[in-house]
Amino acid sequence: MNDPMKDQPQDGLENPMQHPEEQPTGSDGSPKFGRLLIVLVLVVILIGFITFASEWLYS
Template structure:
């Protein structure tokens, strides 16, 4: 029984199992965390504002 390989060009010394190439994560290969970081900072500021406003209003 012989094994049939679907992608013979993918097999080399660096990729002996024939896995597909990894997808790029960004334009230069680095993950994009800027937008998420900005949203998280804005949410912390909003929660802080709500906390101080409720303390001022109810005390």
């Protein structure tokens, strides 16, 4: 019932250009949303600071 060759490529048909298998990303594969959130908050604060500073400077 279980065919061991079922998961194996048949003469390169599953991978016709002979690309290597995908490499795992990161240490455990989970995305780092905490760092992204911190960077996003800092960018928003920086844009707000530039907005208020330019308003103060040019008015």
